[in-house]
Amino acid sequence: MVSSHHNRDGSISHDVVYANIPPSERTAVDSADDLLNKMGYKAELVRSRSTLQAAFMSFVLASIPYGLSTTLYYPLQGGGPAVVIWGWVLVSLIILCVAASLGEITSVYPTAGGVYYQTFMLAPPRIKRVAAYICGWAYVVGNITITLAVQFGTTLFFVECLNVFEKEPGVGIWQAETYQIFLVFVAITLFCNLVSATCNRWLPYLDTFGIAWTFLALICICVTVLTVAKNGRRSAAFAFGDFEPSSGWPPGWAYCVGLLHAAYATSSTGMLLSMCEEVQAPATQVPKAMVLTICLNLFGGLLFLIPLMFVLPDLAMLVAIPSGQPTPTIIKSAVGSSTGAFLLLLPLVILGLLCGTACTTAASRCTWAFSRDGAIPGSKLWSRVNPKLDVPLNAMMLSMAVQLILGVIYFGSTAAFNAFSGVGVIALTAAYATPIFVSMLGKRSQVKAAAKFPLGKFGWVLNAIAVAWSCLALPLFCMPSVLPVSAETVNYAPVVFVAFVSIASLWYFVWGRKHYQGPPKEEVHDVEVAVRRASEAHLKKGGALEKTV
Template structure:
């Protein structure tokens, strides 16, 4: 009797790849993974200061609400495509099936590198943020003298702690898929329970709170651009940085049972749950900002940390902050896991230097351990830049959301542009007649918000507050295209599957397994 495991392996073979990884992720561990890669309890406190300082509390609240709704459009568009082709390559592999054969190589090259570098920058930034959070906790537990804490972390200390965290994440991601399944199964329950508990604790323990009118209607021009409307748009930075990496779950497809169905369901469930939790946390933080100036200019360096400290004191604030750090660490592990699977998929298509080495699967763990440590090495290199220039390393981190989202909409757009030339066969999850308008919203929004996110966050613009993300984006574009024209175009043909199709007799397999 055929099983779901058999169907998964036959579908993968029909797509053109051998089953090398073990399928151990279940429905619940897949959903937990999808929620943990967004990690709102860690990401919202880490980015809360940006929208509040740019446009006030109402900006933070409504940007999160609007951004979450639009994120569902992007996530649904991604889920529809990867449902048809559930591989470790995610959207990168889908490119092969939405673009005419003569254009596959260049499209896949650009999408793949954009996605891979965006994910690597994301892993680096999350690890850096965890280090900042740990050191902020150490700072707020030191002596407070003359309006400042006695301990203030240096750039070198932050980077060194980040490198240690990257190694720990690398060790975890090198475990067997079964071990990862057992660990990740707990990520979402802890995330959801801690988020609700912290919101309740903050509202109960904070002695004085702001009014609902202030929280939901107060919009300011904190950016200096002489426009409340533009300052409001800058508030989308928090939700854009948090609600991305939608295809992270799809990179685990070759380790998931019934991936064509469970992957898309997990993606949509994660955006829905994370959107609600993120909005709840943002509203709660705004209600607890009675001393607005004191919190924004907190000596801890993080407004959210000061909110926790004001509500629970050193002991209570530290306990709540511990869960924020823990969830952000979970997010780092999940992001690294997705990045390593993308690196593995990219390498087996010979798109990386020394691809034959990075695409190897460890015979003990049956996981791509070499790809894991490639990501650790690249993330380490990126974070080392922070020792000499915090502005540069922040610029690299800021490229995460635009790079990932642009890699998604490029594939979504290609599907629509070439739909008369290339027939796309839907998978189990399909948007049906709603597909075109939802795709249009996703594409329009990412194009618009990417431009906004490349603007300097404050004015007047100086070397210190300049948003160097646009420079990093230009460098990535020049790097990828130069490498393509210099040599890659001569041997890279896109996702390499043709040589594997002969493994499965086509007479024994229907056009679609599901």
């Protein structure tokens, strides 16, 4: 982490910040800023994150086991342990292909615009403007709605954690009204935005704490529930293979719908791209961070889910829980104590707040990056960086306002959380697949020539798996989770997604078609090669200088 100095007006002096970076790291920062300048952008944010700190943030964005706790209802309804365990493994391996594919492209185009900028650079000239515009909107919508889903999921999870304490058998101590749940959601959203806005320089430390806290929580939950197991333990055959779909869908499709659980937890994979302009050497550090995080998440997820499947109570009872949050009930059943269950659940609530803060940070950066190219109504306002806080505060406030407005959907349907998580997964999946797909259209020629994170002969296979997953996920997560469909169980995800697409399309035809030009510079391939060579030369000099020092 780098130290900073504030000018008299309260703004951060980047020269002083970078003066404290070791020579070898400083050359990497300089080359990253040089490439950014050649792309037509000014370096406005402090590059304060190392490879590990980028990986830690990526890990906190997924926030295993919290991310798996809030959506456990879907695989339990979709079939039970077989969907929970093997669905998690399957989706994690697929997302590993997505992360590797995005990492290769990001190593060529490391900007906060992420998949939006990459699509513009890789798409054929005739369609690059509209393709980038659509991808950018999907990326922004995905970031904002996933952040909303995290805040709302934390709200519902927190209420259910409190209700492990009962005023009478089967009745929790707080039967929260709709407006009360909404107010808790507002409070959590405001808190995460406050931390993200005012504590930017400390966020890498917070992410480091988050990964240590995660594995401490995992160990405590794993050991306690398996050791106590108040109501006994299930057989290994049940924990790994039981399949009892109760959603009303045919068994095969029920299994697929249950994959929303794993897809939601891993949907944040590409959100780290929005932080490229705050990472010291993003061309190499961000791809490594994304791939490393998926591997770590796969292990952490199994460490959390397998013990729960061994102590799983009655499936029908869990699926019937009104809040749709079965994890607190599972843990309470295992430990046989309300106090013990609450103490085990409390670390997950804290992880939810850390995850919400990280998602808020990433969503603000992608909104800001898209705005500086004039793609969002009122772009001049949203593309400003607050000089005192060194964050795009206006973009953060826009993201928060959209989340609060969409949160009102909960008053109309308790299935709103399904809509928020569903549309987030849909939008981000589409956004991640777009640059990968257009790269394949160009026979991967641009990324093969300049990638610092090359996939080599595996590139085509990994790219194809990533695009195929997108083709399945887009219609899959538009489906209602249960049949028959009622007003309470209808999936609003496609409605919200279509609304955003309509707004984006209207803005494009009213204004963007004539005024939106995309990123400031269209051709940077020669610059990439030149800057990469200069960077390598500087790094060698920096390493020699370090030895001398």
